[in-house]
Amino acid sequence: MAAESMERLADQYANRAVRSVFIYTREAHPGENYRHHRSMDDKRANARAFVEHSKIRRQVLLDDLQGTAHRAYGMLPNMTWIVGRGGMIHYKSAWTSEADVVDALESVLDFQANRAKNQWVVFYSERSAWSRRDMGQFKAGLERAGPQAVADYQRMLESNKAARAAPSEDIGPRIPGNYYRTEDEAGKR
């Protein structure tokens, strides 16, 4: 979770007509200390603990218990989306990276400010992005959730190590669960 860097970014862009929010979803790695949600009160309690621990200043919004919004937007644990004024999706990212978000935001701001003057029209495009993985912070998060969260993740690694590590000599390492598999990789699983 890139909470700290996204808080900084929210402050930085607040006076440029960018509204930054955090939508609280299901627990990705539930444990003894922060269990899965069996009610909206569970969800509210965990969200409040997150806000306090991570010093979140952005507006925090709760999805419903069934994850209606989270499901519709793709259900990954830490996605970021940018929606332009009026409702067009300009950016969807499987992972949250401050640098990539800044790059996309500047582009969207430029588009919205100058599209009429420059007669710009929108087209669809895809690209890859990259960030550093902070495994120390990730493991600390698992430990905070509780021993079960640590054990579940370890069990997943042991049973599915090759797939999660996503080694590929020709393409290079990718963040697990956040990339298209090559035809060869898809055929192996």
Added chain:
Amino acid sequence: MSSPGYNYSEFVASVEEFNDFAVHAPKATMRAPSFALEELATGNPMQMSELWRSEIALIEFGSFT
């Protein structure tokens, strides 16, 4: 309603997790779908579309764990 399938009690990686995002979720240039949300601080309901009515919306999804 507890929605146990969505709110799993034990993390198990799914090979479909990326497909939900890449294939089935809306794509750039589409209109963003709007759903009902609840503001944590006040308990008030709101529609997602309010986020982008007059500003650019920067939306991060996540949880404590």
